[in-house]
Amino acid sequence: xxxxxxxxxxxxKGWEIMEKGITKLxxxxxxxxxxxxxxxxxxxxxxxxxxxxxxxxPHDYSQQLYHKYRETFEEYISSTVLPSLKDKHDEFLLRxxxxxxxxxxxxxxxxSRFFHYLDRYYIARRSIPGLKVVGLACFKEKVYAILNExxxxxxxxxxxxxxxxxxxxxxxxxxxxxxxxxxxMGKMECYEDFEAAMLKDTAAYYSRKSSNWIFEDSCPGYMxxxxxxxxxxxxxxxxxxxxxxxxxxxxxxxxxxxxEQVFVRKTIELHDKYLAYAEGSFKNHSLxxxxxxxxYEVLFNKxxxxxxxxxxxxxxxxxILKKGGSTxxxxxxxxxxxxxxxxxxxxxxxxxxxxxxxFRKKLARRLLFDYSANDxxxxxxxxxxxxxxxxxxxxxxxxxxxxxxxxxxxxxxxKEYLSSNPHLNPGMDLTVTVLTTGFWPSYKSSDHKLPAEMxxxxxxxxxxxxxxxxxxxxxxxxxxxxxxxxxxxxxxxLELSLTTYQxxxxxxxxxxxSLSYQELKSQLDLxxxxxxxxxxxxxxxxxxILNKDPNTRTISPTDVFEFNxxxxxxxxxIKVPLPPVDEKKEVVADVDKxxxxxxxxxxxxxxxxxxxxxxxxxxxECVEQLSRMFKPDVKVIKKRIEDLINREYLExxxxxxxxxxxxx
Amino acid sequence: xxxxxxxxxxxRYCEIVSGFRDSGxxxxxxxxxxxxxxxxxxxxxxxxxxxxxxxxxxLGNCLRCxxxxxxxxxxxxxxxxxxxxxxxxxxxxxAINAWRLVLAGKFRLLNQWCxxxxxxxxxxxxxxxxxxxxxxFSQIIRGKDDDLELQGYDPQDAWPILIDDFVExxxxxxxxxxxxxxxxxxxxxxxxxxxxxSKRK
Numbered sequence: 001x002x003x004x005x006x007x008x009x010x011x012x013k014g015w016e017i018m019e020k021g022i023t024k025l026x027x028x029x030x031x032x033x034x035x036x037x038x039x040x041x042x043x044x045x046x047x048x049x050x051x052x053x054x055x056x057x058p059h060d061y062s063q064q065l066y067h068k069y070r071e072t073f074e075e076y077i078s079s080t081v082l083p084s085l086k087d088k089h090d091e092f093l094l095r096x097x098x099x100x101x102x103x104x105x106x107x108x109x110x111x112s113r114f115f116h117y118l119d120r121y122y123i124a125r126r127s128i129p130g131l132k133v134v135g136l137a138c139f140k141e142k143v144y145a146i147l148n149e150x151x152x153x154x155x156x157x158x159x160x161x162x163x164x165x166x167x168x169x170x171x172x173x174x175x176x177x178x179x180x181x182x183x184x185m186g187k188m189e190c191y192e193d194f195e196a197a198m199l200k201d202t203a204a205y206y207s208r209k210s211s212n213w214i215f216e217d218s219c220p221g222y223m224x225x226x227x228x229x230x231x232x233x234x235x236x237x238x239x240x241x242x243x244x245x246x247x248x249x250x251x252x253x254x255x256x257x258x259x260e261q262v263f264v265r266k267t268i269e270l271h272d273k274y275l276a277y278a279e280g281s282f283k284n285h286s287l288x289x290x291x292x293x294x295x296y297e298v299l300f301n302k303x304x305x306x307x308x309x310x311x312x313x314x315x316x317x318x319x320i321l322k323k324g325g326s327t328x329x330x331x332x333x334x335x336x337x338x339x340x341x342x343x344x345x346x347x348x349x350x351x352x353x354x355x356x357x358x359f360r361k362k363l364a365r366r367l368l369f370d371y372s373a374n375d376x377x378x379x380x381x382x383x384x385x386x387x388x389x390x391x392x393x394x395x396x397x398x399x400x401x402x403x404x405x406x407x408x409x410x411x412x413x414x415k416e417y418l419s420s421n422p423h424l425n426p427g428m429d430l431t432v433t434v435l436t437t438g439f440w441p442s443y444k445s446s447d448h449k450l451p452a453e454m455x456x457x458x459x460x461x462x463x464x465x466x467x468x469x470x471x472x473x474x475x476x477x478x479x480x481x482x483x484x485x486x487x488x489x490x491x492x493x494l495e496l497s498l499t500t501y502q503x504x505x506x507x508x509x510x511x512x513x514s515l516s517y518q519e520l521k522s523q524l525d526l527x528x529x530x531x532x533x534x535x536x537x538x539x540x541x542x543x544x545i546l547n548k549d550p551n552t553r554t555i556s557p558t559d560v561f562e563f564n565x566x567x568x569x570x571x572x573x574i575k576v577p578l579p580p581v582d583e584k585k586e587v588v589a590d591v592d593k594x595x596x597x598x599x600x601x602x603x604x605x606x607x608x609x610x611x612x613x614x615x616x617x618x619x620x621e622c623v624e625q626l627s628r629m630f631k632p633d634v635k636v637i638k639k640r641i642e643d644l645i646n647r648e649y650l651e652x653x654x655x656x657x658x659x660x661x662x663x664x
Numbered sequence: 665x666x667x668x669x670x671x672x673x674x675x676r677y678c679e680i681v682s683g684f685r686d687s688g689x690x691x692x693x694x695x696x697x698x699x700x701x702x703x704x705x706x707x708x709x710x711x712x713x714x715x716x717x718x719x720x721x722x723l724g725n726c727l728r729c730x731x732x733x734x735x736x737x738x739x740x741x742x743x744x745x746x747x748x749x750x751x752x753x754x755x756x757x758x759a760i761n762a763w764r765l766v767l768a769g770k771f772r773l774l775n776q777w778c779x780x781x782x783x784x785x786x787x788x789x790x791x792x793x794x795x796x797x798x799x800x801f802s803q804i805i806r807g808k809d810d811d812l813e814l815q816g817y818d819p820q821d822a823w824p825i826l827i828d829d830f831v832e833x834x835x836x837x838x839x840x841x842x843x844x845x846x847x848x849x850x851x852x853x854x855x856x857x858x859x860x861x862s863k864r865k
Contacts, residue, residue, distance in 0.1 A: 615821065615822035635825065635828075638824075638825055639825055645791070645793045646752060646753070646793065652822075657800055657821070657822060
């Protein structure tokens with residue numbers, strides 16, 4: 001057989017023919033009067049590509065065609081797709097987007113047929129992205145990336161409209177949501193971006209609702225509304241959201257509608273109501289008071305939405321007592337009255353020590369970060385607690401309040417000291433709050449390395465403090481510190497309100513343009529947990545003051561950071577939030593530790609007076625003694641007895657192993 | 665300091681303990697007197713387990729009977745001699761080795777007990793009190809070999825937690841593999857329903 005030597009097809013020549021086919025395809029998409037592709041027409045284009053790919057070099061145009069394939073989409077998007085979307089808003093935007101996406105998918109299907117030969121050899125051999133992937137990615141990069149925020153807002157606003165009872169086009173929403181899923185090409189990240197924004201809006205929506213309903217509705221009425229909302233949100237997921245969102249959505253609704261605000265307010269309301277019945281209708285009969293007490297004891301020792309009542313009550317108080325809390329509108333009298341009732345309700349809680357610890361942690365935050373709205377209320381609630389549960393219950397908290405007053409005074413002395421010793425002035429404003437160990441929750445005092453500027457401040461203050469109180473040891477807790485620094489960014493300078501950790505991390509970038517995670521770690525001497533939190537707040541959260549390579553949403557030990565000089569904000573001063581570590585576990589662990597001491601002390605107290613006592617009697621007396629503060633677990637008591645035997649406070653009777661003797 | 669062999673140490677131990685017990689002295693004083701005794705063993709080449717074994721063989725008949733006071737004194741001695749560097753408690757692995765040796769044939773759940781204590785990722789050492797109560801426990805549950813209900817044991821008593829946990833563990837296993845009286849699983853669910861209905865009538 002003879003091989004017929006054909007003239008190779010030149011790229012420009014071949015492409016001219018291709019372009020005709022592509023124009024036809026575009027016309028079909030634009031619904032212009034254009035007949036569909038015949039199989040001949042399609043075969044002609046396919047063969048053309050095939051021929052241009054199998055020609056010997058230098059006429060093998062595979063690579064060029066691969067690029068032309070992409071350029072075709074890019075050109076179509078910028079000349080036709082984007083202009084059609086640009087001026088549309090809300091529902092119209094969504095409709096156009098759905099249409100454009102469906103067209104795009106058709107276009108990808110046809111184009112990848114024409115260029116199919118590339119997929120089989122050129123692409124397969126080089127393991128580069130296939131035709132379909134390239135085609136879909138074009139839409140993601142050129143359309144989705146530009147419009148996704150606008151689209152997302154439009155979807156969310158439709159959802160909110162539906163929540164308010166407006167009839168909306170659910171099928172349209174379903175189609176848009178499908179785009180978020182499909183465009184991820186197997187990954188859910190685009191949908192998750194949308195989901196995060198949607199959940200945030202949901203939280204805001206229901207938080208607004210709950211603050212109105214709480215004053216409008218009775219307790220049962222409120223609960224009915226809550227149930228209705230949960231049902232509607234579930235329907236919403238079934239109709240147009242991705243099923244993976246259901247649990248998250250339900251959780252958010254519950255969180256917002258079943259806050260400690262609602263729980264506590266509504267239980268106070270109920271308590272008032274039934275107390276009135278017991279006192280009025282039932283003439284203060286003891287049976288009804290007892291029933292009320294028992295019912296409330298059961299209620300208050302349940303776990304609500306993952307939190308103990310002790311924690312909920314403490315959070316509730318915090319909300320009342322802090323600046324900008326939910327009760328800002330309430331009058332002083334109303335606040336006093338509410339606090340009074342909370343203190344009374346506390347009687348039903350068996351873990352009073354747990355409440356005290358949560359309350360103390362929150363009080364510490366209010367005092368140290370100046371969140372406290374009103375000194376009077378703070379003092380008054382402590383007084384109420386003291387009257388109800390004894391001096392010991394509040395002694396630490398009172399100590400904290402006093403500490404703070406001393407600290408203010410001390411700060412004045414420090415100022416005077418600096419003005420009379422101007423050569424010592426460190427060149428920046430410094431406020432130090434000296435606290436008494438023991439009153440306050442225990443904070444980590446890490447070995448964190450401060451920047452030189454701050455080291456100087458610390459030295460100056462140390463010297464000053466020595467002049468006043470020689471034998472006191474100062475331990476610095478940098479994790480609670482805060483700082484205001486001035487950031488010189490390209491467009492303008494901004495005042496950054498930061499924690500000490502954040503500030504010392506940023507200041508390192510005065511010396512180096514870029515720093516790796518490991519370098520930062522060794523220069524700052526922070527634990528991985530702390531450092532990750534700090535870097536996340538600076539590079540991955542609302543304000544991106546640092547650029548991170550690779551640009552992902554989590555911090556990993558191989559990341560590299562550099563100062564983002566392009567950063568700017570419309571405000572002159574910004575506060576870069578550092579999310580606090582969840583202190584729940586810590587509080588529970590602290591309380592457990594305190595309980596061990598309390599049980600030890602109680603056993604020793606009992607045995608000291610009784611000398612010899614049976615095991616059961618000892619346990620009972622111990623429970624009795626401690627029940628004022630908490631309900632000790634029998635196993636814990638047993639464990640403490642064992643420990644006291646080991647430490648030779650007690651011994652087992654030689655004849656009767658159920659009898660213990662006190663060893664003086 | 666003179667180096668004593670295990671027999672001599674045991675003899676002196678018995679002397680000291682009974683002497684102090686009669687005079688009603690504090691545990692503290694006994695321990696002080698015993699500390700010196702323990703020091704005197706330091707140079708021996710044999711492991712503790714080997715030495716206890718030798719001692720057991722020598723004491724022979726006196727120890728046969730599990731609740732004799734002679735045995736219980738020997739049992740207490742084993743704890744005493746197993747302690748290291750004056751610590752008040754002994755390590756789990758040492759305790760298990762010693763139990764396997766001295767309680768063999770005297771504690772019918774010995775194997776289960778040792779496996780339980782060893783597997784439990786039990787971080788704490790074995791205290792003297794727990795050690796002693798294990799002997800009491802082994803005596804109280806002495807019954808038929810197949811009594812997994814542990815009838816001598818009362819959860820209201822002041823047993824050490826380790827023993828409470830062990831009993832719970834045994835009960836749990838009984839519950840998982842109960843002796844089949846009626847094989848419920850083989851009954852179809854309809855049969856079960858029928859049975860219930862007939863009971864209600």
